[in-house]
Every structure is written in C-alpha cells, then in structure tokens.
Amino acid sequence: MDKKVRVRYAPSPTGYLHIGGARSALFNYLYAKKYNGDFVFRIEDTDIERNIPGAEDSQLHDLIWLGIVPDESQEKPNPKYGPYRQMEKLDIYKMYAQKLVDMGVAYECYCTEEELAEMKADQLANGVKSFKYNRHCLNLTEEEKEKYRKEGRKPTIRLKMMENHVFKFHDLVRGDVSFNSNDIGDFVIMKSNGIPTYNFAVVIDDHLMEITHVLRGEEHLSNTPKQLQVYEYFGWEPPQFGHMTIIVNQNGKKLSKRDHNILQFMSQYRDLGYLPEAIFNFLFLLGWTSESNQEIFTKEEAIQAFDPARLSASPSMFDNKRLLWTNSYYIKHLSDEDYFNFILPFMKKVEFQTEKSDDELKKISLIFKQEIHTGAEIVELLNGIVKVKENLDEEEKAVLAKETSPKVIEYFRKSLQNLDEVNETSVKALFKETQNATGIKGKDLYMPIRIKLTGHMHGIEMFNIIDILGKEETLKRLQ
C-alpha cells in the first residue's frame, strides 16, 4: 500500500502571510486534498532574532480565511507528529546531529565569522570560482579543540559532503535535476547557539512528520542537494520535491517587501474587500494553467484539476488587473444576500445625509454590484455621490453655463417638489415631462442635473442618485 500523502506549509514567523507564501501553501494544500492526504502547518522559528510575536497565529488564520485549512497545526496537533514549532524540538535535532558526528560525517567547527570572511576573500583573490568551506576544522585533535574552547569559542557543527557524488532527483515541476557534491561546501547544520539551521531542521522534521511531497519556491532548488546529503547519511527516503517558480512584478523582478505597487500581505487584501475565493482562484492560476482553459475554479474544481506537472517553470508575473478582474467576477456572482453581508462594512464608512435602514442600504448596494472590483471601491463611488465635487473642471462648468441649463434645472426642481414618491418610474416620467415642457432633450437635459447633483458627468443612473440622496437633499442641490 502506498504511503498516505502528507504535505506541509512551513513558514518562518518573521512576518504576516505573504502572497508568495499563500501561493505555495495553496499548491501544497491542493495536492494533499487531491490525493486524500494531510496538509500540515508547521512553524520554522529557528531564526530567533527575526521572529515576530503574533506572526504564527496570523499566518495560520489568514490561511484559513483563504479556505486553506490545515489538518494539523499548533492548534490542531497530532501527538504522533508534533510539536509543530521547531524551537520546541531542540533536543531532537541535537540528538540527530550527534549521531552524524558519531558516524564521522559531521564535525565541530571553531572558525569565527571573521576567519570565514577572510577565507572567502582569499579564495576569491586566488581566482577560486566558487566559495567553499576549506575544511580547516575537519581533523582537529582534542587538544586543538580544547584550546579553542578555552579561547571562549563555541563550535558549530558542519556536515561533511561526500566526494564527487551526484545527487539526482525527479522534480515534480522541472523533471530530472542533478547536482554534484563537489560544488557544495560543508555547511553548518547546528549553529553555535545550539539551534539547527534550516537545511538540517527541515530534513529531520519532514522525516519525522512523514512528509511525502514538498512543493516549495525555486529559491530552494539549490538547497535540495544539501538536504539530500542528510537523507543519504541517515538512510532515509527523501520526499518528492517540486520547485515552483517565483512571482515577479511588472518589471520582471522578484516580489520584494519594498514593492509598493503590489500589496504583499493577505490581510491587506482582506481589508480592501477582496474575496477569499477570488484570491484563491487568482493564486491558483499564478503559474499554473488548466488543460481545459478554464479560468474560474471553485475550490473543489481546483483540487480535482490540479497537477503539479502543469506548474510553469518560468517566472509568473503578478498582474494586478487580472486580480481585479477575478475579484469583480466573484463579486458579481455572489448571491444578493452574501453580497450585502460582504459590502455592508464598507458602506458603513460612508456618511450619508440621512440615516439609512439596512433595507435601504441593501437596495443601494445592489446598484453597484455589477460595477465594483473590490469592496473598498464602493466607498469611493458612494462618496462621489454623497459629497458634491467642489471644483468643477472647464467641461463641467461649460455644461452649466449653457443657456438651456437653468431652465432644465428649474423645471425639474419644481416638479420634483410636487412628486409624492421617488422611484424609477416616477423619476423617468419627470425627465420626460421636463423634456416636453422645455423642449430640451438628450445630453442637454440630463447633464446639467447630473452635474448639479454630484459634480460629475458620469456615474450611476439618475433615479438611483436621487434615491440615495433623498428628495430633500436633491432639492437642496438643485437650488
């Protein structure tokens, strides 16, 4: 019987859920669900200086918001596989590192940061093509070690790479990939503070947690041989790896925190009124395409369709416009009830002239359902109606200055005053009546009134504007 599929998303709690992190979590999740496996959420918190309080909880909860719900996490531990924080397993790493030392394939290294930097500079100066640790401490005697210790030096533990050994593996995304061990220097597996490095801790964790498949960012591709070396020494079977391409911005550069054109964090999208389903769908198609050219996927459809072999091996550009399009699609297809629940918090930010009941708000919200791309847009659109734009531009002034305009406005205002009920039919009839009485029609008829009411030449239908403003405010503005 095949092993149960187990995958993981393992962020370091150095920040909030990032768009790229969400994407790798998504693909791992899809893979697990497609094969009825488990999706594990694990914390890689070995860089104690960069950890941020609260980051691990927000990472987890933003993921859940997106619909990517872990089967195991620090909140839902399985005793067989926990703990889910690396800092809670320090003894375990220490024990495995010692095993490697005892096997003679790992050794203490007493070199200081300065000595290492000097070594690197020397190698570079002597035309060495790639920097590798020179194994200065490989065969240290007990006396030499003791001497270093007396100087106050704390050792790291380095893994001794095999000689001329080819690490070959089948990458789920890229196909067969191989590296030669000669290109890789002996790397640190335990830092001098007793905490394991990433490349060591992942291996121990993935093995202990029985992880079967690892989909991760391309930046890990060249870490893979190091990790394979650890697997090899322990005689463990490595998981299957797949390296996804990175996300780049419009300039083809890797997404960085300094990129202000692209929102980086999930919470920012939530606050702006993006729907989790839309982001899920957008992320799904960032570097992955379906055979059928389908563009809109429910979660279930995505699970069924997903195949890591169809992940693109070339960088994916983050296209804001496409995200907007996807989100507006999902907004349009919300039921009126769901739409209202989604949009209400945004509408509450608008200061209407008169108090609005939920029913009234609901009616108003529906006017914009086909139009908005994000929840936050409705605030802007409504404010454009609720507040008259103060400085008219030349074109707008010209419309009001036209000799026919005062006539239209005056007649319309008076008739409106006598109107009992304001609704679509009655307002339309009013325009008809104004047209008949003044002999003015088309743009000359509608534009002056529109500009008088909102200050804009474009916007939603007039009866809706009047409805939102209320009769009293409308009359005031027509004065």
Place this chain on the structure above:
RNA sequence: GGCCUAUUGGAGAAGUGGCUUAACUCACAUGCCUUUCACGCAUGCAUUCAUGGGUUCGAAUCCCGUAUAGGUCACCA
C-alpha cells in the same frame, strides 16, 4: 565567477516533430446597447515562438553556441 533554471503577443499562457495560416483568458481598440460611465454583446489585435547554427521531407516543439533574465553559493529561512 561556479552551479542550477527559464526565454511564445501589452500580461497570464496553450502547445511535448505534421490536425497551428500559434488555442483560451485578461488588457487594449472599435461598434452595438445607454442621458453619461460601468455592465453586457459583437468584432479586431503574434506571417511568428530571445538569437545564430544544426538534425529532419517537415521544428515553437530535438541538438549545440550566443544573449538576456532569475535562483543559489550565510551560524536566513
């Protein structure tokens, strides 16, 4: 610099030797609808697959070189 990877329109991309005079979606343009904008609908948008060679009856698809871009070479993950 070493190692690894990628390169199809404005963007995401399909394409794995003949069914491709390169699908589909977004963007863009035009037209229809409409008092206007948006929505919706219709139409248009790569003689060409980074580039130079080669293999083949036939190449975007296979091979080699060149260019460009990215990743990595930490006691960061």
